[in-house]
Structures are given as structure tokens and as C-alpha cells.
Amino acid sequence: MPHTAEIKEIIDESPDTRTFRLRFRDADTADRFEFKAGQFAEYSAFGDGESTFCIASSPTQKDYIECSFKVYGKVTQSLRRLNKGDTIGIRGPYGNWFPLEEFKGKNLLFIAGGIGIAPVRCVINNVLDLRDEFKDITIIYGARSVSDLIYKQEIKEWKARRDIKTVITVDPGGETASWDGEVGFVPAVLEKNAPESENTVVILCGPPVMIKFTMPVLTGLGFKDEFVYTTLENRMKCGLGKCGRCNIGNVYVCKDGPVFTYAEIKKLPQEFNNFKFQIANYKLQIAFLKG
Amino acid sequence: MTQRSIQMDEKIISRVDLLNICQDVIEKGNTLLTPGVADYSVVKDVSNLNLDASALPSKISYKSYVFPRTEPVLYYKRSKNDVQLIDVNIDSKKIVILGAKPCDANSLNIMKHLFNWDYSDEFFNMRAKNFIVIGLMCSHFDEYCFCTSVGSSPVSEKGSDIFLIPLDENNYAMKIITDKGKEFITPYSGYLKSGDENRSKRITENVKQPDVAFDSSEVYKWLGENFESPKWEGVGNLCLSCAQCAFVCPVCHCFDITDEDYSYTEGRRMKNWDGCQFGNFTLHASGHNPRDIQSKRYRQRVNHKFRYYVNKFGEILCTGCGRCSRGCPVSVDIKEIVSNCKNDQKELR
Numbered sequence: 001m002p003h004t005a006e007i008k009e010i011i012d013e014s015p016d017t018r019t020f021r022l023r024f025r026d027a028d029t030a031d032r033f034e035f036k037a038g039q040f041a042e043y044s045a046f047g048d049g050e051s052t053f054c055i056a057s058s059p060t061q062k063d064y065i066e067c068s069f070k071v072y073g074k075v076t077q078s079l080r081r082l083n084k085g086d087t088i089g090i091r092g093p094y095g096n097w098f099p100l101e102e103f104k105g106k107n108l109l110f111i112a113g114g115i116g117i118a119p120v121r122c123v124i125n126n127v128l129d130l131r132d133e134f135k136d137i138t139i140i141y142g143a144r145s146v147s148d149l150i151y152k153q154e155i156k157e158w159k160a161r162r163d164i165k166t167v168i169t170v171d172p173g174g175e176t177a178s179w180d181g182e183v184g185f186v187p188a189v190l191e192k193n194a195p196e197s198e199n200t201v202v203i204l205c206g207p208p209v210m211i212k213f214t215m216p217v218l219t220g221l222g223f224k225d226e227f228v229y230t231t232l233e234n235r236m237k238c239g240l241g242k243c244g245r246c247n248i249g250n251v252y253v254c255k256d257g258p259v260f261t262y263a264e265i266k267k268l269p270q271e272f273n274n275f276k277f278q279i280a281n282y283k284l285q286i287a288f289l290k291g
Numbered sequence: 292m293t294q295r296s297i298q299m300d301e302k303i304i305s306r307v308d309l310l311n312i313c314q315d316v317i318e319k320g321n322t323l324l325t326p327g328v329a330d331y332s333v334v335k336d337v338s339n340l341n342l343d344a345s346a347l348p349s350k351i352s353y354k355s356y357v358f359p360r361t362e363p364v365l366y367y368k369r370s371k372n373d374v375q376l377i378d379v380n381i382d383s384k385k386i387v388i389l390g391a392k393p394c395d396a397n398s399l400n401i402m403k404h405l406f407n408w409d410y411s412d413e414f415f416n417m418r419a420k421n422f423i424v425i426g427l428m429c430s431h432f433d434e435y436c437f438c439t440s441v442g443s444s445p446v447s448e449k450g451s452d453i454f455l456i457p458l459d460e461n462n463y464a465m466k467i468i469t470d471k472g473k474e475f476i477t478p479y480s481g482y483l484k485s486g487d488e489n490r491s492k493r494i495t496e497n498v499k500q501p502d503v504a505f506d507s508s509e510v511y512k513w514l515g516e517n518f519e520s521p522k523w524e525g526v527g528n529l530c531l532s533c534a535q536c537a538f539v540c541p542v543c544h545c546f547d548i549t550d551e552d553y554s555y556t557e558g559r560r561m562k563n564w565d566g567c568q569f570g571n572f573t574l575h576a577s578g579h580n581p582r583d584i585q586s587k588r589y590r591q592r593v594n595h596k597f598r599y600y601v602n603k604f605g606e607i608l609c610t611g612c613g614r615c616s617r618g619c620p621v622s623v624d625i626k627e628i629v630s631n632c633k634n635d636q637k638e639l640r
């Protein structure tokens with residue numbers, strides 16, 4: 001049974017991505033609802049169904065929870081039609097989380113692409129609230145174009161902080177005249193800006209194709225697969241390990257994931273990385289841009 | 292579900308008395324199911340009830356009585372800004388299944404692992420708890436049956452609460468297998484005569500059994516080593532992605548969740564059967580599909596049944612009933628496929 005929640009705030013992050021700030025209708029539920037960074041929930045637009053997104057706000061934020069979604073299909077379109085004050089359903093939290101306890105005393109490198117910034121942002125804000133417990137923090141975030149960047153306000157705040165290094169990049173061609181960040185694909189930008197791999201944990205989220213091209217760069221820089229954490233965003237329905245949708249090999253992503261280290265992912269049947277088409281596309285793009 | 296076996300002598304029951312029990316079950320307001328040609332169906336009148344051990348398995352198992360094709364999981368009512376949610380009452384009448392095929396009888400036992408790991412599915416459990424499975428030895432077999440390859444047999448009592456073996460035209464040997472079976476039959480003890488194990492044994496020993504077509508542990512091993520085998524392409528090219536096989540399967544359990552409005556303000560959330568053979572089963576909103584071609588989907592089907600489920604729950608997700616192959620519009624035969632996987636000379640098709 002989902003809980004109902006009121007949409008307190010709507011933030012238009014980019015032309016196709018929206019953030020809801022939500023508060024449970026039931027005060028008890030609001031008090032009791034706890035989650036950890038990386039967990040997800042099922043959000044319903046009653047009449048059109050449910051959709052799965054991570055919880056994008058930090059668990060340290062107790063007054064509300066936030067989710068960010070890109071408008072793709074029926075449910076997200078329906079969610080987009082809702083206004084401030086309307087009600088949505090939430091089931092969760094589901095899945096596992098980033099083991100922040102184990103990250104303490106280490107350097108953190110966040111790498112995010114596209115909507116993959118949502119789970120990463122949750123961890124970043126969680127970590128920033130406990131800043132002293134972690135060493136150096138580097139954030140690398142890339143989007144297709146300047147207007148596709150989300151959490152623009154927070155990015156400004158991250159950039160202004162001296163205790164973290166923030167690098168924002170847009171794909172070539174996506175920059176505007178006034179753009180003062182990097183221009184280039186995430187793997188290339190990473191190569192230039194990566195910290196020492198020694199004692200560093202990587203949190204890497206983004207489209208499969210970005211992960212595919214980022215991993216070799218990380219490996220080349222000396223990062224070990226066991227210390228690269230990512231989330232698998234398989235299609236999910238029930239979140240309860242029943243409906244079979246999210247199953248890869250023995251693993252139910254909704255229960256055993258969504259957070260995995262790259263070492264764990266390598267052991268799964270290689271189903272998620274069938275990128276033939278996307279890779280070809282990506283290579284074409286690069287070739288085209290190189291002239 | 293208690294499945295602890297209990298020691299109890301074998302009994303004999305006449306056909307007439309068995310029907311008397313059935314009559315009583317119905318009169319008490321419970322549901323009685325027997326296998327028919329298409330489905331297990333509800334019996335209203337016991338007088339023309341015919342228990343035929345040699346019948347072909349019905350097209351669909353009784354899975355739908357515990358895991359319906361479609362069912363509401365909640366109702367909602369929208370008002371201006373708010374939404375009110377209403378729980379469903381799970382109907383859970385006692386259901387007696389008379390004459391379950393041994394390959395069907397074990398299905399709930401296999402599925403219960405999935406419905407109870409981590410989170411317990413109350414829909415499944417409530418109904419399964421109220422099932423009494425009266426299994427009947429099976430003397431049918433055709434080219435599609437392979438129960439003997441997956442650890443069962445036409446005389447297997449696995450999953451039955453009570454098991455019947457036809458002795459002659461008018462009498463059955465009755466074995467009471469579980470506590471639940473005992474509890475069910477106790478009020479009817481007056482109908483039972485004491486039986487003779489040797490007599491029923493002579494019959495079960497002489498039942499024709501399908502030959503063992505494959506060694507499931509070898510299939511398990513092959514699957515682990517051949518995820519990328521080019522052999523998957525053969526069956527991928529043949530299969531139509533219709534998922535008939537998942538729908539008739541007594542143990543496939545995948546489902547979809549959708550909302551259904553029936554007025555501007557009211558509607559319900561439904562849970563519907565689904566299957567991994569459908570092309571859009573794993574399609575992501577972004578358009579990315581990890582199982583974009585049929586060979587990958589068929590590979591998932593075989594792997595889930597003969598490898599992943601074994602890894603996770605220690606049992607093969609298959610009862611050997613052969614329904615998927617009997618009903619497949621393009622004659623994909625899973626028994627042939629898993630039997631051929633190790634044979635380099637043969638394509639998977």
C-alpha cells in the first residue's frame with residue numbers, strides 16, 4: 001500500500017526534468033520514514049501507474065523528500081501534469097544503499113552524467129552534511145548541454161565551496177556563449193581532473209554508455225573495481241523481489257541493488273551492457289565533432 | 292503451508308464415497324476444482340465428475356486460482372487535491388483441488404519460495420494456505436512430458452496433501468501426505484477402509500514413465516558456461532515472443548502493475564500476468580532495452596528456470612508438465628532445447 005504525499009514544491013530543473021519536493025500527508029509516516037542514500041521508491045500518479053526513481057534528497061533532510069524525474073513515458077508525463085498541492089503515492093524506500101560508513105576517512109570522487117546526478121546528489125548532500133568525516137571530495141558532472149544541467153542552484157553552491165572540487169562539463173556543442181565550465185565528454189574531463197586513486201572511493205552514475213567509456217579511464221588511473229560504486233537502473237515494477245522485471249542472473253536489482261560495485265557487476269551475466277547501437281552512435285558523434 | 296509428512300497407513304476409498312466427500316465440500320460452501328481440457332474448473336455438480344488419470348494435462352494449470360491473471364491490489368478515489376486509498380479484501384475461500392496432476396501438485400511449493408523471500412506476498416500466502424491439493428497418479432504421457440527430468444514423476448506425491456492411486460474401476464488407494472491433508476480427511480474417516488501398500492505399489496511401479504530426457508545438473512552447468520553461446524540464436528529466430536509459454540506455465544510468476552480508471556475520479560491498481568518473452572518486458576523508459584532481441588529473452592527463460600532459480604531457492608523452476616511446448620504456436624520445445632544444449636551437433640530449436 002503506497003503512502004500519499006503532497007507536492008509542496010515543483011522545481012523545473014531543465015526542459016525535460018522536474019523535481020518534486022514532497023511531504024507525506026500522514027504526519028506519523030513523515031516522522032517514521034527513513035532511508036539511506038542510494039535507495040529508491042515507487043512514485044504513483046494514480047490513474048497512470050507507478051514509476052521508479054531514486055530518492056534525490058539527502059537522508060539528513062528530515063522535512064521533506066525529493067525526487068527528480070525526466071519525462072519519458074506515460075507515468076512521468078502524468079506526474080508532470082500534477083500541480084503544487086496535488087497528491088502522489090510513494091512506496092518505499094526499497095533496495096540497498098551506498099555504504100557511507102565504509103567511505104569515512106576516504107577521498108570521494110563523484111562522477112555523474114545526465115539524470116544519474118540524482119542519486120549522486122543525494123550522496124553528495126549527505127556527505128556534505130558530515131563533511132569532516134571524509135577527506136578530499138571531487139565532483140564531476142556532465143550533461144548534454146547547459147540547459148540540460150539540473151540542480152543548477154546547488155551546483156553554484158558546490159562550486160563556491162573551497163572544501164570540494166567541482167567540475168561541470170557539457171558535451172561539445174552544448175555550451176552557450178557565457179558557459180564557464182568544461183566542454184567535453186565525461187571520460188575525457190575525468191582524465192584531466194581525477195584525484196589520486198589511492199584511498200579514493202568512486203561513485204559513478206549515468207547512462208550505460210557513459211559508464212562503459214568511463215570505466216577504462218578509471219582503471220587506467222589506478223582505481224580498483226571494488227571501490228567504484230554505481231547504481232543499476234533496471235526496469236522495475238514491484239520493488240519487492242516478486243515481479244521478475246529487474247532480474248539479472250541471480251540478482252534482483254530491486255532487492256540486492258540498485259547499488260553495486262563494478263566488481264560485483266562484472267560477475268553478473270553481461271546483460272546490461274549491450275550497447276552495440278549506442279556505442280556506434282557515440283563513436284559517430286565523436287568522429288563528427290573531431291571533424 | 293505445512294508440508295511435514297506424516298506417517299499414516301494407506302487407505303482405500305470407493306469412487307462413490309470420494310464423490311460423497313466432494314459433495315460435502317461443495318455443500319459447505321467451499322470451491323472444488325478438477326482439471327478439464329482447458330483449465331481447472333469449478334465443479335458444481337459431482338454426479339458427472341470423472342476422474343481420469345490418463346487425461347492430457349489441461350491447457351492451463353491451477354496457478355490462476357492462487358495467482359490470478361489479473362487482480363486489483365488497491366482502489367483509489369481522487370478528489371480535488373487528495374487521493375484516498377482503499378485496501379482490497381483478498382478472497383480466500385477454501386479450495387479443494389481434486390485430481391491434480393503430479394506435475395501441477397508441486398507448483399505451489401516451488402513458487403512459494405519466490406513469494407516469501409524477503410517480503411511475504413499476502414495475496415499468494417492467504418490463498419495457498421487455503422488450498423487442499425488432492426493429487427492423482429498420472430497415466431498419460433506424450434512426447435512433451437518430462438517430469439522425470441526435473442525430479443518428479445507420474446507417481447510423485449510431492450506437493451499433494453492427499454494422493455490417490457486408481458486401483459480399479461471403482462476404488463482408489465489414498466495416501467495422506469501432510470497434516471493439512473489429515474485435517475481435511477479426518478471428518479470423513481468413516482468412508483475410508485484400510486488399504487494395502489503392496490497393491491498400490493504394484494500399480495505405481497508399472498506406470499509408464501517418460502524417459503529421462505536430460506540431466507538437470509548438467510544443464511545447470513552448461514548454462515553457467517554458455518551465456519554467450521551462439522546457439523541461442525537458433526531458438527531466438529524461431530520464437531515469436533508471444534509468452535504463451537509463461538502464461539500456461541504452472542510456476543512462471545512474473546507480473547506487471549498498471550492503473551485502471553473506471554471513472555473520472557475512481558480506479559484501481561491491477562496486478563497482471565506478464566512474461567519475460569515479451570519484447571517490452573525489460574524496456575527502460577529511456578528506450579534502452581537490456582534484452583532487446585528474442586534470443587536474449589529465451590536465454591533468460593531457460594536460465595531463470597534451470598539456473599537462477601536453483602541458485603536462489605534450490606529448486607528448478609519447472610515441473611516438467613510440457614504445457615509450454617504443447618501450446619507453442621511454432622513448436623519450440625523446451626525439453627528438446629535443454630536436452631540439446633550440450634550437444635555440439637545440434638542447434639537449439
Ligand code: SF4
Pocket residue numbers: 529530531532533534535536537568615618619620621622623
Ligand atoms: S517459445 Fe513458443 S510459446 Fe514461448 S514465447 Fe516463444 S513462440 Fe511463444
Ligand code: SF4
Pocket residue numbers: 244537542543544545565566567568591592593595596
Ligand atoms: S521464465 Fe520468464 S516469465 Fe517465467 S518466471 Fe522466469 S522470468 Fe518470469
Ligand code: FES
Pocket residue numbers: 235236237238239240241242243244245246247252253254255
Ligand atoms: S522490481 Fe519487481 S522483482 Fe524487482
